[in-house]
Amino acid sequence: MTEPKIQLDRGDSRVTHATGLGGTIRAFFNRVKAGDLGSLPVVVGLAIIWSVFTALNPIFLSPNNLVNLLFDCSTVGIIALGIVCVLMLGEIDLSVGSMSGVGSAMVGVLWVGQGVPLPVAIGVALGLGALIGAAYATLRNRLGMPSFVSTLSGLLALLGLQLYMLGSTGSINLPYGSGFVNFGQLLMMPAWLSYALALVPGVVMVASGLRTNARRRAANLSAGSSGGLLLKAAITTAVLVAVVAYLNLGRGLPWMFGLFVGLVVVMDYALTRTQWGRSMKAVGGNAEAARRAGINVRRIYISAFMLCSMFAALGGVMSSARLASASQQAGTGDVNLNAIAAAVIGGTSLFGGRGSAWAALLGIIVIQSIANGLTLLNLSSSLRYMITGGVLAIAVIVDSLARQSRQSHGRA
Amino acid sequence: MAHRPTGRTPRGEVLLSLRGISKNFGAVSALTGIDLDVHAGEVVALVGDNGAGKSTLVKVLAGVHQPTSGTITFQGRPVTMASPSAALDLGIATVFQDLALCENLDVVANIFLGQELNPLRLDEVAMEVRAWTLLHELAARIPSVREPIASLSGGQRQTVAIARSLLMDPRIIMLDEPTAALGVAQTAEVLNLVERVREKGLGVIMISHNMEDVRAVADRIVVLRLGRNNGVFTPDASNQELVGAITGATDNAVSRREGRIQAGRAQAEDAL
Numbered sequence: 001m002t003e004p005k006i007q008l009d010r011g012d013s014r015v016t017h018a019t020g021l022g023g024t025i026r027a028f029f030n031r032v033k034a035g036d037l038g039s040l041p042v043v044v045g046l047a048i049i050w051s052v053f054t055a056l057n058p059i060f061l062s063p064n065n066l067v068n069l070l071f072d073c074s075t076v077g078i079i080a081l082g083i084v085c086v087l088m089l090g091e092i093d094l095s096v097g098s099m100s101g102v103g104s105a106m107v108g109v110l111w112v113g114q115g116v117p118l119p120v121a122i123g124v125a126l127g128l129g130a131l132i133g134a135a136y137a138t139l140r141n142r143l144g145m146p147s148f149v150s151t152l153s154g155l156l157a158l159l160g161l162q163l164y165m166l167g168s169t170g171s172i173n174l175p176y177g178s179g180f181v182n183f184g185q186l187l188m189m190p191a192w193l194s195y196a197l198a199l200v201p202g203v204v205m206v207a208s209g210l211r212t213n214a215r216r217r218a219a220n221l222s223a224g225s226s227g228g229l230l231l232k233a234a235i236t237t238a239v240l241v242a243v244v245a246y247l248n249l250g251r252g253l254p255w256m257f258g259l260f261v262g263l264v265v266v267m268d269y270a271l272t273r274t275q276w277g278r279s280m281k282a283v284g285g286n287a288e289a290a291r292r293a294g295i296n297v298r299r300i301y302i303s304a305f306m307l308c309s310m311f312a313a314l315g316g317v318m319s320s321a322r323l324a325s326a327s328q329q330a331g332t333g334d335v336n337l338n339a340i341a342a343a344v345i346g347g348t349s350l351f352g353g354r355g356s357a358w359a360a361l362l363g364i365i366v367i368q369s370i371a372n373g374l375t376l377l378n379l380s381s382s383l384r385y386m387i388t389g390g391v392l393a394i395a396v397i398v399d400s401l402a403r404q405s406r407q408s409h410g411r412a
Numbered sequence: 413m414a415h416r417p418t419g420r421t422p423r424g425e426v427l428l429s430l431r432g433i434s435k436n437f438g439a440v441s442a443l444t445g446i447d448l449d450v451h452a453g454e455v456v457a458l459v460g461d462n463g464a465g466k467s468t469l470v471k472v473l474a475g476v477h478q479p480t481s482g483t484i485t486f487q488g489r490p491v492t493m494a495s496p497s498a499a500l501d502l503g504i505a506t507v508f509q510d511l512a513l514c515e516n517l518d519v520v521a522n523i524f525l526g527q528e529l530n531p532l533r534l535d536e537v538a539m540e541v542r543a544w545t546l547l548h549e550l551a552a553r554i555p556s557v558r559e560p561i562a563s564l565s566g567g568q569r570q571t572v573a574i575a576r577s578l579l580m581d582p583r584i585i586m587l588d589e590p591t592a593a594l595g596v597a598q599t600a601e602v603l604n605l606v607e608r609v610r611e612k613g614l615g616v617i618m619i620s621h622n623m624e625d626v627r628a629v630a631d632r633i634v635v636l637r638l639g640r641n642n643g644v645f646t647p648d649a650s651n652q653e654l655v656g657a658i659t660g661a662t663d664n665a666v667s668r669r670e671g672r673i674q675a676g677r678a679q680a681e682d683a684l
């Protein structure tokens with residue numbers, strides 16, 4: 001009889017390992033206690049916010065109001081996705097609001113004003129975003145200018161550019177009935193497609209999970225329990241199908257939200273499964289260590305700032321479709337802060353090195369739920385600003401506390 | 413690893429050669445006119461007091477600092493290490509005194525940082541297996557490679573840093589106080605490792621304050637003092653000579669004790 005071979009990663013008897021279903025659940029609670037909160041605070045916060053608003057005005061939870069909410073989430077959510085990239089490096093971009101304003105003005109001026117084809121106009125907006133982002137990164141790399149300062153001056157300069165482009169009229173209306181405006185206001189996925197998409201995450205989870213487990217067993221590594229995997233996938237699928245079914249009671253699932261979620265999925269893959277994403281986390285955690293490991297730190301900064309400004313420009317383009325106009329107000333007011341707040345509320349640390357693309361999605365749903373709920377209650381924007389500011393403060397406090405707890409539990 | 417020179421240097425031949433390396437930090441001259449040769453299959457110990465410039469020299473060779481003057485020749489060709497990645501590409505791997513790990517990443521991610529397998533679709537399983545293999549070679553006591561570095565002890569972190577330097581099959585390994593935080597078994601394992609690496613014909617530069625460790629593995633002991641070369645010794649040099657070269661003083665507690673011991677021995681011989 002031969003001894004069962006000890007798995008490579010189970011040599012140390014001091015470590016308790018999660019086994020089976022119960023273990024998976026226990027491990028989750030232990031992680032939370034150690035300050036590795038993940039998306040738990042957001043989900044809890046969201047549940048509270050939704051309960052309060054539903055109690056105050058039942059319309060809040062009506063399918064069509066939620067569909068509206070998703071439309072509103074998409075534009076600022078795309079901007080927040082870029083913010084996640086720069087926050088990951090411990091940097092900030094305060095000019096995303098103005099950049100989105102320039103993006104929307106670009107569509108108005110080029111497409112409606114000059115008759116340039118729409119894709120070209122959007123391309124120019126994105127290209128300008130890439131240029132601006134590269135400029136911020138270069139200022140940081142070559143001159144050591146803190147991004148906080150360079151993007152603050154960018155905020156003003158880009159706002160000036162936006163006002164200059166729109167000229168004396170101040171706003172350009174986009175043609176109602178055009179595919180572009182329909183995309184921003186009306187277009188819904190067919191019901192069958194939305195249901196099919198709701199099934200995809202669960203299927204992918206099970207398929208890739210089983211494959212990874214098999215590979216790990218073959219390589220003599222411990223593998224997660226199939227029960228836990230199936231449970232997670234089942235819960236995810238059930239939740240998603242329920243959400244889609246509920247939305248289909250109203251107008252359905254907006255294509256624009258689909259675009260946003262698609263971008264989130266792509267960014268999540270890039271951040272967690274590629275060398276680039278690994279380098280981003282490393283630079284955010286310890287830039288000098290990353291440099292000594294041979295990572296081209298400057299290039300990482302350039303890529304992050306370029307992505308951030310490009311997402312901001314794209315968000316602006318989408319908001320022009322949503323509003324059917326490119327105006328001087330686009331991107332001003334609370335857009336900037338909402339995008340940053342969304343990334344932080346979703347769980348991206350201001351201190352760098354931690355965050356995920358899903359933070360943008362979760363965070364923007366929280367922010368827009370508050371805005372939407374307060375509008376339903378007929379509260380003025382003055383109160384809305386105060387409450388959003390308060391929520392941002394709470395999110396930052398949670399971030400700081402979780403960081404302290406992580407440090408004392410050795411999870412950095 | 414784009415333009416790594418091909419072919420191994422036969423053992424015994426000069427692998428790396430420094431001539432007149434100086435490094436100034438503002439008004440401080442951390443290094444002045446340093447000469448150093450490392451042969452293939454040779455362990456060079458770099459010793460000196462705190463602030464003697466050992467780590468600075470290692471960082472110059474690792475591409476972290478640029479020398480103010482002097483030339484570096486690697487495998488017979490003059491080279492400039494403009495960045496750490498240039499040094500890594502040449503095959504110079506370094507374990508830094510401050511380890512230079514990313515605390516927010518886990519052990520596997522740190523070992524493979526900048527060298528990930530399959531950049532567009534990270535191969536986590538293969539990386540984890542390789543990480544465990546490297547760690548087992550070092551007799552590492554690491555509970556889990558999927559925990560962030562922040563949760564590891566000082567010695568465990570040091571082991572991770574050493575494992576990382578072995579990953580890419582380097583030509584020269586530089587270890588800056590690699591055993592400072594290690595336990596008995598792990599220190600022995602690192603010294604074993606240094607010997608194994610030498611057997612493979614690699615060059616090793618090891619910095620240590622522990623003369624026992626230095627004598628155990630070094631082929632040559634190079635002493636730095638106040639940023640200058642202060643003698644080259646063989647491992648059988650007496651403690652007195654070494655301490656004298658390191659501190660620059662011939663009269664100190666160590667040499668007096670050595671003197672007493674020798675005097676005692678002489679007396680004992682006389683008595684016989």
Ligand SMILES: Nc1ncnc2c1ncn2[C@@H]1O[C@H](COP(=O)(O)OP(=O)(O)OP(=O)(O)O)[C@@H](O)[C@H]1O
Pocket residue numbers: 437440441442460461462463464465466467468469509
């Ligand atoms: N980045 C830096 N900027 C300015 N001075 C520096 C820098 N790095 C090192 N020095 C100076 O260079 C000198 C040599 O430092 P170094 O770290 O090389 O010493 P060391 O021999 O490694 O000492 P130890 O045994 O304590 O590790 C010291 O006087 C130090 O103050």
Ligand SMILES: [Mg+2]
Pocket residue numbers: 466467468509588
């Ligand atoms: Mg040192």
